Amino acid sequence: MSFNPARLSIARKRKMLTKKGFAELLGVTRQTIIRWDSYIEPSPENIDLISRALKYPKEFFFGPDIDVPEESYTSFRSQASMSAAYREAALAAGAIGFLISDWVEQRFQLPEVKVPDLHLCNTNPEIAAHALRQEWGLGEKPISNMIHLLESKGVQVFSLSQSTKTVNAYSLWRGGKPYVFLNNF
Numbered sequence: 001m002s003f004n005p006a007r008l009s010i011a012r013k014r015k016m017l018t019k020k021g022f023a024e025l026l027g028v029t030r031q032t033i034i035r036w037d038s039y040i041e042p043s044p045e046n047i048d049l050i051s052r053a054l055k056y057p058k059e060f061f062f063g064p065d066i067d068v069p070e071e072s073y074t075s076f077r078s079q080a081s082m083s084a085a086y087r088e089a090a091l092a093a094g095a096i097g098f099l100i101s102d103w104v105e106q107r108f109q110l111p112e113v114k115v116p117d118l119h120l121c122n123t124n125p126e127i128a129a130h131a132l133r134q135e136w137g138l139g140e141k142p143i144s145n146m147i148h149l150l151e152s153k154g155v156q157v158f159s160l161s162q163s164t165k166t167v168n169a170y171s172l173w174r175g176g177k178p179y180v181f182l183n184n185f
Contacts, residue, residue, distance in 0.1 A: 001062045003041040008061055010068065011054045014092035016085045025053050069094035069172055069179075077169040090160055090167045094181055097158035098174065113154030115178050150180060159184045 012022050019033040026033075026049055036042050042050060051058045069091045076082065076090075104110070116135045118128045133139065136153065143149055147157050160167065160183045171180045 001064070003047070003061055004063060004065065005037050005039075006065050006068075007063060008050065009037055010066060010092045010095050011050075011056045011060065013088040014096065015054055016089045018085070022053075026050070066095045067098045067174065068092070069098075069170075069174070074170050074172045076167070082166045086167045090170060090181065093158070093160045094170075094172075094179070097156070097179065097181060100158070101156050101179075110156075111152055111154045113177055115153055115155060147182075154178070155180055157182065161185075
């Protein structure tokens, strides 16, 4: 398999590096990064340099394309003070989460998705929360472990590991499965 520039972009964004910042880190020109991101495969020496700088194994850059969460289909918990760099890093983390999820699903039987369609409650979160509690038979008591509950209902839950308070969580659907990405900062 040949070098995959989309994977380079994901790894670079995950580390919150612009093309200019990445070029400076590697000691190359911004134009070189643009070429690697589009049509020219880096030399083996440069692949080693990229791997060390981004702290990803070389093999990562030679895999097939990875789904990346689309911002327009992603519901961020808080966007008010989120910079584009943090948003791109969070979405890149989602792409890595999808890669891990696909690997796990090929090897293990996960719980069936049992999340009702509540899109009609979209404008009123209280009504949606009440309907969901009713559907899942939760009553009105506090939920002792929300992550375990979500996973038991087929929701894929991943950590973002962002070192910022501006991105605390986001969720989306992919292939009929709900995903939640939580910041553990």
